Amino acid sequence: MPDQTEEDNLPRALVVDDEREVADAYALRLRGLCDVRTTYAGDTALEILGDEEIDIVLLDRHMPGLSGDEVLAELDEREYYGRIVMVTAIDPGFDVLDMPFDDYLCKPVEREDVRAAVEQQCAVxxxxxxxxxxxxxxxxxxxxxxxxxxxxxxxxxxxxxxxxxxxxxxxxxxxxxxxxxxxxxxxxxxxxxx
Known part of the structure; x- marks a missing residue:
């Protein structure tokens, strides 16, 4: 059996945002708290989530191609076993009442808030x-x-x-x-x- 690294013992997070700088910044904010993957497209996120056991997804709503809302709907259809935090500049409306996410953070998000939300969702x-x-x-x-x-x-x-x-x-x-x-x-x- 291969030696386990520290990252093998950390929760696994996937950051999904079409703005590379934003996705990379969130990944940096989660360093040491999670083993973090990033992707800049919704279709790639679904591929990763189909292949790997990811615990927490940080998901932007507004992305070209497959939107965060569409990724969220697909994860719900797949009965994804993990937690989803929407991290987006889209102000929430009543449409969020029917959306199957676990937390919603409005951009810009402070470093401590991202970490606190992920820690809470990992505990849940x-x-x-x-x-x-x-x-x-x-x-x-x-x-x-x-x-x-x-x-x-x-x-x-x-x-x-x-x-x-x-x-x-x-x-x-x-x-x-x-x-x-x-x-x-x-x-x-x-x-x-x-």
């Missing part, structure tokens, strides 16, 4: 992910406690469940500062019959 996603992990891990744990290992090894659905649990645990650890106390408490609960 981290706890959501931890909840999903607990749900899956409870099923896996009770099956391991009650059924023979040979029977479990023959089940594809069990192996998929175990793989998904590990993926969620890694993601929660990446998103949250230190979920170890919650994980330890969960692990300490006896789920097997007496």
């Amino acid at each position: 996603l981290g706890y959501e992910t931890l909840g999903a992990y607990f749900q899956i891990e409870a099923k896996r744990s009770v099956l391991e406690a009650e059924l023979p290992a040979t029977e479990l090894a023959d089940r594809n659905d069990y192996r998929e469940l175990a793989d998904r649990a590990e993926q969620l645990r890694r993601r929660a650890n990446r998103l949250l500062d230190d979920p170890s106390e919650l994980l330890d408490t969960f692990d300490a609960v006896g789920r097997e019959g007496r």
Whole structure:
């Protein structure tokens, strides 16, 4: 297994803005807080989001080609599992009531506000992910406690469940500062019959 870098342990963010200077400035503001990718086009953003596990998307609304609104609609259609922060010069109107974003920042945005919004969305996603992990891990744990290992090894659905649990645990650890106390408490609960 390759050595993990510090960036492997950071939340993954994607900055999407057609103004290169703006996108690069946001990426710079998030350095050390996230492993940041940037793109300057909506279609490229969708490609990246289809190929990689990205936790937080900072998305401009007004872009040539595929607009931020169209990217947002496509992510909603794909049931994107992550958080989306609109960062835009478009003043919000009542149209935002039906838009599936998680936060909305009006440009120009202060450095501290970008970082605070991303930190908050990472925490929210981290706890959501931890909840999903607990749900899956409870099923896996009770099956391991009650059924023979040979029977479990023959089940594809069990192996998929175990793989998904590990993926969620890694993601929660990446998103949250230190979920170890919650994980330890969960692990300490006896789920097997007496």
